Amino acid sequence: MLSATKGYSQYSFKDYVSGNIDVYTVMNISFTNLAGVVSFNTPDDYNSGQTLTNAAAIAVKSNALWVITISAQSQYFQAMSGGASTTMPASIAGFRLNGNTSWIQLSTNSQTLKTGSRGNTTVSGNTFNIDMNINPGFSYSGGIYNIGVLYTISQQ
Amino acid sequence: MYCIIHKKTIFTNKSQTIKQLVIKMRLCITLLLSIVCSIACYSQNSTNNLNVTANTSFNYVCNSISTLENSQTTVGALTVAVKSKSTACSIYAKISSFIGPSGFTTSTYPIQLDYTSTNASGVSNLISSALTLTSADQRLFSQSKNGATFYYYYNLILTGVGYSYPVGHYNFTIMFTMTQP
Numbered sequence: 001m002l003s004a005t006k007g008y009s010q011y012s013f014k015d016y017v018s019g020n021i022d023v024y025t026v027m028n029i030s031f032t033n034l035a036g037v038v039s040f041n042t043p044d045d046y047n048s049g050q051t052l053t054n055a056a057a058i059a060v061k062s063n064a065l066w067v068i069t070i071s072a073q074s075q076y077f078q079a080m081s082g083g084a085s086t087t088m089p090a091s092i093a094g095f096r097l098n099g100n101t102s103w104i105q106l107s108t109n110s111q112t113l114k115t116g117s118r119g120n121t122t123v124s125g126n127t128f129n130i131d132m133n134i135n136p137g138f139s140y141s142g143g144i145y146n147i148g149v150l151y152t153i154s155q156q
Numbered sequence: 157m158y159c160i161i162h163k164k165t166i167f168t169n170k171s172q173t174i175k176q177l178v179i180k181m182r183l184c185i186t187l188l189l190s191i192v193c194s195i196a197c198y199s200q201n202s203t204n205n206l207n208v209t210a211n212t213s214f215n216y217v218c219n220s221i222s223t224l225e226n227s228q229t230t231v232g233a234l235t236v237a238v239k240s241k242s243t244a245c246s247i248y249a250k251i252s253s254f255i256g257p258s259g260f261t262t263s264t265y266p267i268q269l270d271y272t273s274t275n276a277s278g279v280s281n282l283i284s285s286a287l288t289l290t291s292a293d294q295r296l297f298s299q300s301k302n303g304a305t306f307y308y309y310y311n312l313i314l315t316g317v318g319y320s321y322p323v324g325h326y327n328f329t330i331m332f333t334m335t336q337p
Contacts, residue, residue, distance in 0.1 A: 015206050018330070021216045062319065
């Protein structure tokens with residue numbers, strides 16, 4: 001009886017608190033342009049175009065499986081100087097992942113550039129470079145041209 | 157108590173002795189049961205108790221790079237009130253429940269208790285730095301016996317969940333335990 005009493009007098013008391021965490025889909029793409037302005041100064045630049053290896057670096061952070069698409073913001077390059085053509089199409093520019101062989105010809109339609117997995121920029125595949133090719137040929141006047149290229153990240 | 161009663165017992169004859177013995181035995185058992193009962197009630201409700209108060213609701217939102225990567229601190233989140241008159245005591249905490257969306261598995265939890273202050277005396281083994289909670293009890297502090305209620309104040313920290321936690325709703329429960337030797 002005494003032993004039972006002693007055992008019963010060893011107490012523990014408990015109390016609780018609770019909370020909630022809501023995690024939403026978060027994606028971030030950072031783009032670093034490594035190429036700058038591309039100049040066409042020699043006949044060879046027009047004969048075969050210019051390929052800029054590692055033209056840009058892209059880094060992704062995402063807590064969901066992601067896909068990056070690329071598209072032109074306009075059908076034609078914008079003429080930025082007098083005499084420049086207004087009909088030079090976006091398709092004279094091409095992009096590819098560095099290390100790939102096939103090019104994605106730029107258009108106003110979104111085209112898949114790359115897919116990837118959940119993680120920050122240290123996860124394999126979430127940081128990569130792209131190459132750019134511009135091949136206008138001889139059909140367009142000399143001048144300064146500009147076009148907006150849109151990189152869009154979304155959930156797969 | 158039992159022995160004292162027997163010392164006072166006086167035997168006059170055999171039948172009276174048996175009758176008195178039965179009565180005294182009943183009294184003895186009743187007294188012992190009363191003692192046990194009074195100890196239990198006294199300890200749980202009056203002089204020894206643990207009360208944890210959430211001073212605000214804990215609803216954390218991770219909807220940006222910053223909130224995924226960095227900690228979110230609820231200042232003055234918890235008050236742990238301890239009264240332990242009978243004996244010294246120790247206070248422990250652990251994650252007793254952590255429920256996430258489908259596909260979520262983890263063995264580590266992004267919840268920390270960060271001690272800020274107390275009005276207590278006789279405190280030992282106090283963890284004064286931010287403590288990452290686990291599914292096992294971890295001692296927060298020990299307190300010597302004292303009839304006063306002492307208060308311990310804590311911040312609650314959600315460490316950055318990073319990019320591995322699936323999107324969805326999570327619910328967690330922290331269990332505090334006061335033990336007396």
